[in-house]
Amino acid sequence: MNKILCYALLGMLFTLSASAKTVMESRQTSGYGSSYQEALAAALLEAVRQVRGLEIGTEKQLQMEFQQIATGSSETTTAKAGVKEDIYTRSKGWVDSYEVVEVIKPQAGKSSWEVIVLANIPKFQSDIKNDTRKSIAIMPFRFATATFAVNDQGKTTNAYQLSRRLKDRIQSEFTQSRKFSVLNRDYGEEFESETKLLSSKNVPASEAGRLGQVLGADFMVVGNIFDLSTKVERSTFYGMTETKMVDRIDLSYQVIEVATQKVMWADTVSEEFPRKKGQKNTVTLDAVASIVVSGVMDVIYPVKVMDVASKTEIYLNQGGDRVKVGDRFELFTKGRKITDPDTGMPIKVDGSRLGELSVLSVLPKYAIAELVDGEIKQVQKGAVVRLKAREGRSAPVSKEVRPTAGSSEAPIQW
Known part of the structure; x- marks a missing residue:
């Protein structure tokens, strides 16, 4: 069964690779400089x-x-419009070709010289298309000491390894929620090595279009x-x-808007987790990761009713690690917005139970539930559901995000 799954995943990857391509975009731009070469280089740079x-x-x-390309081109002697140049290889894929539209001498x-060009710029088209989700990056948690006494025999464990494990699990759960575009901030040396390879003479010039595509996190x-x-x-x-x-774990976490460095949400986790015989400390780290992700998701993207087929077939819009078989959710109406009289900011409140x-x-993208209390005719699409207590843990407290000025209403309602 595992082999079949691996083959299926490999097939998907090969399919995606086959669909990846580089498209050509044209731009007419102007460049200025103390010489023709500088002006031409500036025009090409602006197009890119x-x-x-x-x-x-x-x-x-x-x-x-x-500037080096311009120095060795035919325009250096003619300096006139109408000249076309194919510089795909020489520019290492940054510019496919260009035509000098106009040259204005000092x-x-x-x-200063002014050169107007019509440049064709190759742009790599990602396999992941039309992704309008907000992007998020999960960073390794900092730690107070170099080691922590979390071990079966009371021995210390490397804090860095524990932090990495916690970070990886949080990243995995955010990815499986499918509500964010999760960015990878690991394996810097490996990515740098691949970037150097793409920039070298050992790969075709067309591969250079893959450079410069790394996204910044929201x-x-x-x-x-x-x-x-x-x-x-x-x-x-x-x-x-x-x-x-x-x-026992005691930690704090924050969700920060990168552009403004505003703290959009912050919370602490101070809890104890009984561990069964034979279980490793990774069980506790996985449980903590779920608490962190749930804390963020309950504020930003609470679980909602996606569709109602029958009393025993109610579809919820989240699955994966976010929801577990046997979970009990309280069902509410869609709720409404009220205004905080002190700040003037809108606050979303749950409706009636x-x-x-x-x-x-x-399933990975959704879950199916049955109505065990209430009337089916009152269940509406878009209604919010709140998780009740899971085994061994107290019921989560419903929290409302602290909105900040300028926060967008879509797709994240802070």
Whole structure:
């Protein structure tokens, strides 16, 4: 079964790779400089900037390369309009070709040249198309000490490894929620190595179109781990020894809007997690990751009713690790918005309680539940549901996000 799944995933990857392509976009731009070469290089640089965008370091390097190309081109001697150049290979894929539309030489009182070009810029088209979701990056949590005493024998464990495990699990759950475009901020050395390869002479010039496509994050999740320890209790009764292990964690986390560095949401997790015999501390880290993700998602994207087929077939708009079989959800009406009289900001509040749902099955993108309390005719599409207590944990507290000025109503309602 696992082999079949692996083959299916590989087939999907090959299909995606086959659909990836580089498209050509044309731009007419003007460039200015103290010489013809500088003006031509500036015009080409502007065309690239409009199509693909440029970072400061890349812009300076590319400007020098374009000036070298312009110096060796035929226009250096003719300096006139109508000249066409194919520079795909020489520009390493940044520019496919261009045509000089107009050349304006320095006039009396002016010292700069102006060159207008019509440039064809290759742009890599991602396999993931029409993705309008907000992007989010999960960063490794900082830790107060180099080691934490979370171990079966009371020994210390490397804090960095625990932080990485927690971060990876949070990232996995956000990805499976399918509500955000999750960005990878790991494997920097590996990506840098691949970038150098694409920029080298060892690959075709067409591959260079893949450069400069890394996205910036809209939001970032950061946190601090203050305590992570295991309390081991042994009790002897009639010659039999029973061992109980309880993991304790104390951490804080924040969701930050990267552009403004505003804290959109913040919370703390200070809880104890009993661990069964044979279970490793990763069980606790996975549980903490679920708490963090649920805390963020309950505020931003609460679980909602997607469709109502019957009393035993009510579709919820989230699945994966977000929802589990047997979960009980309280069902509410769609709710409404009220205005905070102090800040003037809108606050969404839940509507009246309508009943209770029990999850029957969970799939990657959605879940199916049945109505165990309430009337089916009152269940509406878009109604919010709130998770009740899971085994071994107290019921989550319904929280409302603290909205900030300028926060968008779509697709995230802060």
